[in-house]
Amino acid sequence: ITTHQNYKVTQQLGEGGQGTVLQAKAESSGDLVAIKLSELTTEVLIHSFMEEMRIVEHLKKSKAKNICEVHEMKIRHTSTATGGITVMKSYDCDLFTHAIENRKTFRKASAQKIFRQVCKGVKSLHRAGVVHMDLKPENILLDIDTQKVAICDFGSCVWMKNQRTNEVSGLRGTKEYYAPEIIESEYCYDPFKVDSFSLGVLLFILHTGAFPYSNNYHRCNYDAKELGFSSELANLLEALLQADPSERISVSEALKHPWLRQNRFKRYFVRVKKAM
Template sequence: MLEKLMENLSFHDVKELKGKVTQVREPFEKQYKVGQLLGSGGFGSVYAAQRLSDGLQVAVKKISLERIHQWARTPNEPGPVPMEIALLQRLWGGGTLAPKGIIRMLDWFEMPGDGYLIVFERPQVCQDLFDFVTERGPLEESLARRFLQQITRALQYCHSSGVVHRDIKDENILVDMRTGEVKIIDFGSGALLKDAPYSEFEGTRVYSPPEWIIRHQYRAEPLTVWSLGVLLFDMVCGDVPFERDEEIIQGKLRFTKRISAECQSLIRRCLAFQPEERPTLDQILSHSWMTASAEDDDCMQESCDYAPSKASL
């Protein structure tokens, strides 16, 4: 039933249904004060903002209509909404119990004829993982392990909720600098989880698997696992393993830093050429490197105590 309600809609379907539905919302301008630009890209633009009712610091993502390629209908809304909003509603379920490791959508607003604004929680001292690694260089394996455990568990929750992110990368992982907790952000390339292969991809090329490069098809979990392999390599070596399509297809790994054999083993398994040879998310969490004793993981707190160069979402 829910799957039927969240079916993809064409642009003409959206226009027709929008004409039949009138949404009553308190204007965004009366609820939030917008501050500095935090970042921009293919996903849209993100601004720092403050909720006027209680002073809560939030982030506001602005998405133009021309950048919205997927629409969906949900049980919670009278009209069609961008797929990103539908996926976040599905993950959070309208409840107060927070799924760990996933950014929380607090509100959203339609700007008729222009696009949408999505309001997110914003940790007061945060930095995306790209900047985190860029500033510090390759991470200690104990810290990379802690991050990967959190990310993998969050992705398990996504998949169990019927959502696939499809753009896991360092720029889409937010690090809370006070707690060392990480959150997955930007579901703009996401989709409903399905067993059948996908034939469209809006994620990041250097994180895409060889089956997409060669056949323009992929399945959800093998895609996710490949991205995690690239992400782990990036964390412990300081950069992604492949830059060009030919390198992705060849799959030759050159470890530029001294990495433990167990860590290399997990990376190689995640980056197996054949999708069926990659581990599942469950198997990643049970891998010997992931379950290793981490008595010296206090270094994570030391790493996270440094002030970031910028707060980002």
């Protein structure tokens, strides 16, 4: 156990190519936090981290919903290395750990509740002019008891105010979750529709713990009937996972889809009936 400035580190939560994540306790309040330590070995990585700091500050001012609460971000220089430090609210786990590593899928009501929150978070990002570009289970944090979720990791985000057009180019995010146009397009593409495709992949994983494709071009090849999907769920997945981005629905349209609105209306009528 070590002390990291105002936090007492209690355990290591994970380690990967992008750095190390620690769990710690704030010495002043006793609250649990997660501390991500990133190795910034190049000028490109330093610039990317600084841009992420600006985006996080912008999202705080925009009061974006269902976004991980970041307490502080800073760059630390030593005589031998440069690193990024991100201190954020601690959650029980991420959806990757829950749905893929532990092979736990969600019941319909839970999947709807979780996915609705993620969609609201993405819509909130888009309203703030930010496109995530790396939506995946690892970047969705989960409180198991309340089933509240928060989107995290804004290192691949595009802040549209910095773009000359509403399109971007180049590879961003994680290749296993790329939308087809990122792989196939030689030119620019609509980043908002990339987030829509990622939401479709996430929704599929919530129900199956697997990817909806088994090819290098991410063209979906699953059988909805064989998987036991309802007609509403199958329709929403099809709309989000369209290979042609011009045919793919937006996150705002997804939130209006019948599959996401079912339980909301059910709870509403139950509540009204009890009140009467």
